[in-house]
Amino acid sequence: xxxxxxGRDFAGAARAALADPVLQQxxxxxxxxxxxxxxxxxxxxxxxxALVAAAVAIKDRTLDNLDVHLExxxxxxxxxxxxxxxxxxxxxxxxxxxxICSNAGAKTVLKSKSMIAEEIALNAALEENGIExxxxxxxxxxxxxxxxxxxxxxxPIIHLNRGQIADSFLESHKKYGKTERCDSARAxxxxxxxILRGKFLSGEAGITGANLLVSETGSAVIVTNxxxxxxxxxxxxxxxxxxxxxxLVPTVADAWTxxxxxxxxxxxxxxxxxxxxxxxxxxxxxxxxxxxxHVVLLDNGRAGMLASPFxxxxxxxxxxxxxxxxxxxxxVGGHAYASVYPGPMGAVLTPWLAGIEHAAELPNASSFxxxxxxxxxxxxxxxxLLRLWREKENDAKLSSRRSRILLALWAFAARRPWxxxxxxxxxxxxxxRLSQGAGRIRELPFGAAWTAxxxxxxxxxxxxxxxxxxxxxx
Amino acid sequence: MSARxxxxxxxxxxxxKDAPAPRPPAVIPARAKGSERELFARFCEMAKRAGATxxxxxxxxxxxxxxxxxxxxxxLPRAVRMAGDPGLDFIALLKPAGFSxxxxxxxxxxxxxxxxxxxxxxxxxxxxxxxxxxxAMSLALLPEVHIAVLARARIAGSYEQAMAPFRGNDGxxxxxxxxxxxxxxxxxxxxxxxxxxxxxxxxxxHIVILENAP
Numbered sequence: 001x002x003x004x005x006x007g008r009d010f011a012g013a014a015r016a017a018l019a020d021p022v023l024q025q026x027x028x029x030x031x032x033x034x035x036x037x038x039x040x041x042x043x044x045x046x047x048x049x050a051l052v053a054a055a056v057a058i059k060d061r062t063l064d065n066l067d068v069h070l071e072x073x074x075x076x077x078x079x080x081x082x083x084x085x086x087x088x089x090x091x092x093x094x095x096x097x098x099x100i101c102s103n104a105g106a107k108t109v110l111k112s113k114s115m116i117a118e119e120i121a122l123n124a125a126l127e128e129n130g131i132e133x134x135x136x137x138x139x140x141x142x143x144x145x146x147x148x149x150x151x152x153x154x155x156p157i158i159h160l161n162r163g164q165i166a167d168s169f170l171e172s173h174k175k176y177g178k179t180e181r182c183d184s185a186r187a188x189x190x191x192x193x194x195i196l197r198g199k200f201l202s203g204e205a206g207i208t209g210a211n212l213l214v215s216e217t218g219s220a221v222i223v224t225n226x227x228x229x230x231x232x233x234x235x236x237x238x239x240x241x242x243x244x245x246x247x248l249v250p251t252v253a254d255a256w257t258x259x260x261x262x263x264x265x266x267x268x269x270x271x272x273x274x275x276x277x278x279x280x281x282x283x284x285x286x287x288x289x290x291x292x293x294h295v296v297l298l299d300n301g302r303a304g305m306l307a308s309p310f311x312x313x314x315x316x317x318x319x320x321x322x323x324x325x326x327x328x329x330x331x332v333g334g335h336a337y338a339s340v341y342p343g344p345m346g347a348v349l350t351p352w353l354a355g356i357e358h359a360a361e362l363p364n365a366s367s368f369x370x371x372x373x374x375x376x377x378x379x380x381x382x383x384x385l386l387r388l389w390r391e392k393e394n395d396a397k398l399s400s401r402r403s404r405i406l407l408a409l410w411a412f413a414a415r416r417p418w419x420x421x422x423x424x425x426x427x428x429x430x431x432x433r434l435s436q437g438a439g440r441i442r443e444l445p446f447g448a449a450w451t452a453x454x455x456x457x458x459x460x461x462x463x464x465x466x467x468x469x470x471x472x473x474x
Numbered sequence: 475m476s477a478r479x480x481x482x483x484x485x486x487x488x489x490x491k492d493a494p495a496p497r498p499p500a501v502i503p504a505r506a507k508g509s510e511r512e513l514f515a516r517f518c519e520m521a522k523r524a525g526a527t528x529x530x531x532x533x534x535x536x537x538x539x540x541x542x543x544x545x546x547x548x549x550l551p552r553a554v555r556m557a558g559d560p561g562l563d564f565i566a567l568l569k570p571a572g573f574s575x576x577x578x579x580x581x582x583x584x585x586x587x588x589x590x591x592x593x594x595x596x597x598x599x600x601x602x603x604x605x606x607x608x609x610a611m612s613l614a615l616l617p618e619v620h621i622a623v624l625a626r627a628r629i630a631g632s633y634e635q636a637m638a639p640f641r642g643n644d645g646x647x648x649x650x651x652x653x654x655x656x657x658x659x660x661x662x663x664x665x666x667x668x669x670x671x672x673x674x675x676x677x678x679x680h681i682v683i684l685e686n687a688p
Contacts, residue, residue, distance in 0.1 A: 033667035050501045057498040067485045086478035139664035157664055185665040217649045227660040227675030231615050252647045253500055256633050270598045275655040285607035288579045289651050303484035
């Protein structure tokens with residue numbers, strides 16, 4: 001799936017999601033699974049706020065000098081015997097990976113979960129070229145055999161329950177001689193482990209993402225809980241990192257400041273089970289490790305974003321705290337967004353990657369409650385950025401005609417006190433008449449969607465301005 | 475224009491116009507600081523919280539006994555795979571009853587991998603490993619059980635302190651190909667958000683601390 005599909009018919013998909021009992025049950029795991037664990041982890045670290053402030057400053061400084069850090073990073077990778085492949089867009093990145101694989105004669109490629117690989121739709125490109133991608137992250141492996149897209153950036157199969165996974169395994173693992181349905185999470189994990197073990201040993205190339213790139217050392221920093229990234233970057237003959245340009249941080253110390261925030265924000269762990277700094281091919285005397293090391297460095301619009309009002313979004317470390325705390329995400333899940341990046345961060349990023357004309361509904365998939373910004377360890381002003389998209393959506397006439405007319409009317413009145421007073425008076429009278437003294441309105445003309453599930457409160461005692469004037473006189 | 479030049483030109487055009495903000499001071503959590511005893515105790519507490527088991531032994535002779543005890547308790551064969559690390563030669567020399575020790579990176583059939591951690595990190599109970607001659611990360615990834623030997627003197631407070639030996643005279647880090655921080659056994663919570671140990675890597679991590687070793 002590509003980002004180009006961004007958010008088409010969010011409303012329809014959201015309605016379907018709300019009516020899906022299996023999905024709703026799966027989404028109910030979010031509060032205890034993510035919110036509580038994050039809260040506990042942060043409460044055990046009194047330096048949290050200081051770390052957040054430092055991390056924001058580190059990332060802002062890096063973005064101010066990103067060209068310097070990109071060049072330094074490349075120089076370090078090259079000095080270690082690796083190679084950086086600069087790619088303007090998804091097509092160039094796919095071509096770079098394919099050419100590395102074909103030069104290496106790779107037929108089976110191990111993959112460790114990477115959102116950039118999703119963004120550039122890498123698996124489809126590999127398959128079309130006769131290369132078998134093997135997802136090694138348990139969640140991504142389940143998605144691969146179900147031919148589904150992830151619904152969350154760190155918990156890709158949060159929308160599935162155990163039974164669905166067991167059914168998929170039973171069907172897909174027949175070819176390995178497995179005929180029994182696994183009835184527990186433990187059994188499912190063991191079966192996946194056994195089957196993937198064989199693949200780990202046969203992969204000729206390994207592809208990982210990067211949580212950070214460090215310019216001081218030319219390293220990619222990769223975190224996992226399963227250890228699949230470390231197997232992927234240790235066993236095959238070729239290691240390919242796919243990463244976007246905003247992943248840079250200057251130093252190892254800067255990386256640790258951000259790593260202290262990452263796992264706590266994401267899963268509520270102090271740190272993930274595996275955190276690895278990796279760069280370059282196997283060195284003289286090394287007992288293991290790949291012979292080739294490549295970094296496929298993707299721009300895909302990010303340099304342009306740097307010069308735009310959306311610059312703050314480039315601080316994002318993809319921890320998923322925003323979607324874990326979003327009431328809209330919790331109600332509809334990730335697939336309703338129909339984009340690689342769901343939730344609040346996705347609603348900002350997808351219109352940029354896919355074009356606002358392909359994702360105009362996403363900035364509206366928000367109640368603007370502001371929890372995303374509150375929990376963001378990089379203090380990204382997500383509601384503000386969504387508001388910017390709504391402005392663009394309105395300017396480009398992508399919103400509904402009715403909402404544009406209403407906004408234009410409101411804008412007219414807001415700039416003319418006499419018109420505002422008049423309009424408010426007419427509205428209040430009209431609403432009062434509709435409520436017939438009941439204090440609430442059962443059915444609102446032009447607002448049936450609102451009153452279908454709840455009553456609209458009728459205004460009491462005239463317009464705000466009238467009440468204000470009366471109280472001031474007292 | 476090449477993709478490289480074009481991307482860099484676009485990034486340059488968007489450079490910050492103001493003077494660079496001052497470098498923020500490093501924030502090292504208080505839990506990464508303390509006396510040697512405090513850091514040792516914190517390391518043990520944090521490692522246990524992450525799902526590892528621990529044992530402390532005074533010297534190499536006791537280490538052999540502890541390994542034998544652990545393997546027996548887990549019902550595992552007395553066959554251990556470890557890398558060429560000369561720092562582990564003494565284990566090969568111990569040869570407690572019926573032990574077989576083979577050297578080199580992990581092989582698919584190995585059930586127990588043993589390696590020597592270069593450092594411990596009290597902050598989160600993490601172990602630091604690095605690639606290099608005589609080292610093999612696969613020992614901490616492929617076998618179902620991983621035994622890590624850690625000298626008590628190598629327990630640092632923070633990650634930064636653990637990585638300090640990689641710093642050159644100019645203060646910049648020169649890293650081996652891979653430096654890995656390991657915190658507890660491999661795990662996954664992908665299925666219904668419930669943690670299961672032993673996803674791809676070991677389901678058990680047993681840390682043996684050598685009290686009197688460099």
